[in-house]
Amino acid sequence: MAENGAKATVTLKIDGVEVTVPSGTRVIEAAEHVGVVVPRYCYHPGIPTRPAQCRMCLVEVEGRPKLEPSCTLQAADDMVVNTASDTARTARQSVIEFLLVNHPLDCPICDAAGQCMLQDYAYVTNQLESRVDEPKRIMGRDRISDDILYFADRCVICTRCVRFMRDVAEDDSLIVAQRGDKAYIDTFPGRELDNPFQGNIVDVCPVGALVHEDFVFKARSWDMDAAASVCPGCPTGCNVTIDTKENQIVRVKPRHNAAVNSWWMCDYGRKHLVMTNRGVRAELPLIRDGGGDGDGDGGELRPVDWATALDWVAEKIDALGSPGGSAVVSPDASNENLFYLRTLLDRLGVADADFRVPQGETAELPTVPTLKLRADRAANAAGAGFFGGRRADGPPNGSAGGALVVLDDELEGAGEDFGASADFFLYLGTRLPGAARNADAVLPIATFAEMDGTFTNFEGRVQRFHQALRPPGLARPGWMVLSRVLARLGDGEAVDDVRGAFERMAAQAPAFAGLTWDGIGLKGAPAAEAAGVAGSAEAGA
Amino acid sequence: MPGEVKVVERPRAESSYVRAAAKGMSITMRHLLSPNKKTQQYPDEKWELAPRTRGTHRMAVHEDGRAKCVACGLCPTVCPVNCIKLVPAEDESGERYAAIYEIDEFRCIFCGYCQEVCPVEAIHLGVHYENAEYSRERWVYDLERLVEQEHDVTALWDPQDPASQ
Numbered sequence: 001m002a003e004n005g006a007k008a009t010v011t012l013k014i015d016g017v018e019v020t021v022p023s024g025t026r027v028i029e030a031a032e033h034v035g036v037v038v039p040r041y042c043y044h045p046g047i048p049t050r051p052a053q054c055r056m057c058l059v060e061v062e063g064r065p066k067l068e069p070s071c072t073l074q075a076a077d078d079m080v081v082n083t084a085s086d087t088a089r090t091a092r093q094s095v096i097e098f099l100l101v102n103h104p105l106d107c108p109i110c111d112a113a114g115q116c117m118l119q120d121y122a123y124v125t126n127q128l129e130s131r132v133d134e135p136k137r138i139m140g141r142d143r144i145s146d147d148i149l150y151f152a153d154r155c156v157i158c159t160r161c162v163r164f165m166r167d168v169a170e171d172d173s174l175i176v177a178q179r180g181d182k183a184y185i186d187t188f189p190g191r192e193l194d195n196p197f198q199g200n201i202v203d204v205c206p207v208g209a210l211v212h213e214d215f216v217f218k219a220r221s222w223d224m225d226a227a228a229s230v231c232p233g234c235p236t237g238c239n240v241t242i243d244t245k246e247n248q249i250v251r252v253k254p255r256h257n258a259a260v261n262s263w264w265m266c267d268y269g270r271k272h273l274v275m276t277n278r279g280v281r282a283e284l285p286l287i288r289d290g291g292g293d294g295d296g297d298g299g300e301l302r303p304v305d306w307a308t309a310l311d312w313v314a315e316k317i318d319a320l321g322s323p324g325g326s327a328v329v330s331p332d333a334s335n336e337n338l339f340y341l342r343t344l345l346d347r348l349g350v351a352d353a354d355f356r357v358p359q360g361e362t363a364e365l366p367t368v369p370t371l372k373l374r375a376d377r378a379a380n381a382a383g384a385g386f387f388g389g390r391r392a393d394g395p396p397n398g399s400a401g402g403a404l405v406v407l408d409d410e411l412e413g414a415g416e417d418f419g420a421s422a423d424f425f426l427y428l429g430t431r432l433p434g435a436a437r438n439a440d441a442v443l444p445i446a447t448f449a450e451m452d453g454t455f456t457n458f459e460g461r462v463q464r465f466h467q468a469l470r471p472p473g474l475a476r477p478g479w480m481v482l483s484r485v486l487a488r489l490g491d492g493e494a495v496d497d498v499r500g501a502f503e504r505m506a507a508q509a510p511a512f513a514g515l516t517w518d519g520i521g522l523k524g525a526p527a528a529e530a531a532g533v534a535g536s537a538e539a540g541a
Numbered sequence: 542m543p544g545e546v547k548v549v550e551r552p553r554a555e556s557s558y559v560r561a562a563a564k565g566m567s568i569t570m571r572h573l574l575s576p577n578k579k580t581q582q583y584p585d586e587k588w589e590l591a592p593r594t595r596g597t598h599r600m601a602v603h604e605d606g607r608a609k610c611v612a613c614g615l616c617p618t619v620c621p622v623n624c625i626k627l628v629p630a631e632d633e634s635g636e637r638y639a640a641i642y643e644i645d646e647f648r649c650i651f652c653g654y655c656q657e658v659c660p661v662e663a664i665h666l667g668v669h670y671e672n673a674e675y676s677r678e679r680w681v682y683d684l685e686r687l688v689e690q691e692h693d694v695t696a697l698w699d700p701q702d703p704a705s706q
Binding site: 107108109141216217218220222223 | 611612613614615618629630631635637660661
């Protein structure tokens, strides 16, 4: 086998299927190419170290006297691997039997039940009875950090969490304390676990030993619905899965994307995303049509249905012609929302759209260069830039005349007279801040978690997110609303499906030329204007 | 032209009620005196129910009076008519418990799956049938009420013949 060094690929046989893989590939990974998932605990594709200590991935290799751990075994030419031979299966069953000696079998109250690798493999190996008469050792639970609980009895000491902290986050604060059946995971004496990426240890835990405190007892795995999404916390755009129960976000997990976040995400992103949809929301379209001239002194804002609101807004815009004016957009708005807004602004003759990006602390994961918590606290500042956005500081200025359009900005620091002098003040927002009091029309729109759409991340990568929640009241996606306003003005058609919105954007906005909704897929694709930048960044990953 | 009513003459012996009344009374008297009475004197006399009768639920309790339920969520999951509402929570000692546990007995079809699935033998169907209430709301039994029930719990299978062979 030593002669393989020069060869680019090796061909081996796994469970009777021939497979060619790059040389240096481990058997456990080669097996995935033929659709065989070898049971594993200590192996995780995102963690570089492979101690081969769980003994779960043992496979039989023809011509070798003993079973070999497939996570460290390099695939070699002419190797014949049998992952499901009787010997391999018996060995696996014995491992499970040993792990279950002290496992409390508290699946009914364990938050991992249904997504637990110990549960799964106990069924797969048919290890249903225990031969042990001794009482189980009981260790209880521990708070391992501010927000992570450790249930020592459930732990299988795979050390994924310890190795994630040590080898991926390069933080030595987590250790395996004691030995043998007394072993447990703990912080190093005198150290605390306060890494900005520590939440990932919960995701790598194959059992229910590590649990986020804010998820404990919240939902059973089969009660949750999952949606593929993108974290809006910073311009990195980590791919995530949003788990919801009864229209509430209960958990956020990173979704693998080698070009962006690898297998991980930061704790800020998790907390931020869960908080995104809290608070009082704008739920009804409001218009101020009482006085007739509609420039803020025309009576009260009154709730109306969508058709009335859209007709009225379109009529006003049609009457205005192209008065110029100003716009404030949120850098958290999706590309589609920004595109349709830009189309509307062009019609009104508004050139610039100010957006303000809040700043925050940064954090880096040392071994994953593409994954950083960046200082900008906005999902789509790059997208806002594509559509004539202008980065601004300080409170929004709403004193100009002409048209004033605000897209989902909370207008922090805006004065009481914000928009009072505008001829027509249109507010599209998820919430209804006080500064929208002078608006002539308020159209409630959905947050990113309540609709389909795309964000452009810091390096110009366009990434799809999918609807996880139902929007409250009559709130609808911004592109759906704006496409209807434009359709009433004779510009294009009303779209009901994000594909329609995306296709129109790709056809009309040069930055998105050549992209298709299906083509982007769940992993994203670089925008046309940023292709060069994105390419180099990916090569670095 | 008006129709004519045909009058049929019957002999008195046939048209008299005395014979029929006497016959009826004789049946009444026969049953009154018979030792083989069928009528059950409900509510003075209650039904004897089989041990596997499936009636309204009852929650088992620990010795200190706490419900045995650990809020695992299996009964609302398995329930074919979604009549169980469960909201789990964490108590002071970190144990999982049911903050809200309600069974809508109107919706319930008494299939017994909840009892079968319960990992801690907390929720049981009961050998019980007297459930009349003045309002529909009263048919939603909360945890307190389920704990208070005193009737026998249902045996889901015969211990001598668990597989029903």
